[in-house]
Amino acid sequence: MEYSSGAPPVQRLIEEFSRLPGVGPKSAQRLTYHLIRMPEEQAENLASAILSVKTRITLCSKCFHITESDPCNICLDSTRDQSKICVVEQPLDVMALEKTSTYDGLYHVLHGVISPINGIGPDDLKVKPLLQRLMDSEVTEIIMATNPNLEGEATSMFIHRLIEPSGIKITRPARGLPVGGDLEYADEATLGRAIEGRQNF
Amino acid sequence: MTSNRVYRTKAVVLKQMPIGETNRIITFYTRSVGKVAAVARGVRRPGSKFGGSLEILNHVQTSISRGRSLDNVNECVVIDSFKNLREDLTAIAEGIYIAELVDTFGEDKSPNTRLFDILLETLSNLDNLDHREFWILWFEFRLLHVSGFLPEFVNCVECRNSLNRSDHIFDPVAGGILCPSCVDIHGTEQSWIVSVYALSLLRFFQRSLGVALGSREASSYPDGLTEVKSFLRTYMRYIAERDLKSTGFLDLVRFKES
Structure with a gap:
């Protein structure tokens, strides 16, 4: 020892x-x-x-966020916009988005990301329950808020491929320069997306 | 490998693993040092100096300093991020498969510039989005060649007699094709039949080593592609002594695409 x-x-x-x-x-x-x-x-x-x-603590049976009561407080809150679902990788992402106070829709936590090199595929994530949820609800928009890296993008693209035939609008958060970051350190992909997604002053 | 504490090299990012609050262990395949795992500190923080430069499959110029157990990434600048590949789910799955192969066959801190060059060439070919299945087979074949595992396809691996144009038995233990008279003596339970079409493509690959193949060759070989794909995969599983993890997702997205 x-x-x-x-x-x-x-x-x-x-x-x-x-x-x-x-x-x-x-x-x-x-x-x-x-x-x-x-x-x-x-x-x-x-x-x-x-x-x-x-x-x-258990997982919410609807959105799979961690909760003390099932369904979770977010899913039970009737004042929230029930037509939007924001798909995230981890419960911590829900907390980060809630802190912004700018999103008032529902969530769906995947509990991971497709990571082929680590042998993690869609069946290891909460993808099937998401598809089931879409069939049973009146959701009109899915926001794919997976991390903007290769595995996060692959996960979003895979889910997009599955949902696209249903005609539900699929969006994703804008990519661009981080607040407090330096332009000179931004890589070409980030800077390119930031320029493409520029907005009026 | 130089004896300096800091080394600068061109590299391809193979994989990442989160460690601590904001760090990641990055596995690179570098041109001058071979496979290297190094810690990128603060990379998960928004506004990190690394930005998106350490994304998997990026071709980068990086500066790494040696540490006691793991090395540290000092700087990283993107040379090519293979933008088209990143926008196509199947191409991403293929790129990750290539990265896993290099991670499996590439040796730690033992440079193999030919392996680095074919990795880079294959990522560029995948980025062009045409004939991707062919380019992956061509990569797998050359990967076996540059790692010293290439089997014999032209002559019988035991008696060296030339083989006639027909289906033949391949034995991974013998390391090549066995002629009908050698099969009885040297064949093992692990052998399997390879069709004349697959053999013709494998021999074409063998003749083309050292030649730059273009899209003309890639588009002229529809016969035998599927069989060669399963041949190379089975043979590589035999060498690696395990299933490659990324093949499940690759097969799934290819199936859903077709």
Whole structure:
């Protein structure tokens, strides 16, 4: 064992932390020793927060966003525009779009992206439920908000191919220069799209 | 490989993997160093200096510094992003398949300029959007050639006798076609029949190594394409000792397109 100096419970916690994304063995060790020094009450809060996420959080059966109640609050909100569905890769994307306060339609979370090189295909995502949802509802516009990279684009193109025959309008967010970014660092694809999609001052 | 801490090289981005908050591990196939995995820090942040330069299948000029475990990407400028390819779903699936092949057959930090050159040439051919199936077969064939796995198609691989114009038995363990008298002695359970049409295309490929093929050749070979496709795929699966992951999606989009 790499960290043989710790007692078995300490080693176990280090191992558990190491399983988390972005946490290496050194960080896992640091987090564990921080927890050991932490007041018991705080540690209990953390443990119960982790458990409640696992026991109380589920996926919305309509949009597959993470929620405490099914359907989720967004799907239940009758003031939202029921004719628009924004398709995103992850629940975090819903949160990011909600922060903008400019979108008032519904969502559909795919829970991933088509990644052929990693063996992830459309059947591993929530694509079929999306098609089913479109058949049963009066949606008139689908906004494909997958990430603007090759795999995100491939996912959007694939879903576009499936939905196109239905005649539903399919749109995607504009591509262009990031706020606070430098023009000189923009690559040709981004800059080209930004020029194509220019708007009146 | 130079001994400098920083190296500049032309490269093609093969794949990406998110790591940490805003970083990605980028796998490049570089002209001067071979396959390299390097961390691009902050690349997932909007406004990152890398912009979209590290997109999969981009041909780039990059500067990489050596790190203790993984190298770091310092700079990356796009030479060609193969714009047409990116707008066609099937071409994207084909491009990713090519990238997976290079990732599988390319060796870490061991340069193979011929492999880099055929990768780049194939991406350009795919970007032109014509005869893509032919260009992929031509790439696969040359990939086997430059990686040292090309089987024998002209003579019997065991007795070296020339083969008559008919269907023959191919044995991946022997590494080529076996003549009828050698099949009984050297044939294994893994062998399969290759038709005269497929053999004719494979021999054409073998004769054309070192020659630049154009769209005239690509359009003149409809016979045997399907069989050669399955031949090369089966043989590469035998060498790689695993299924290639991107073939499932490639077959799905090709099927939906047809």
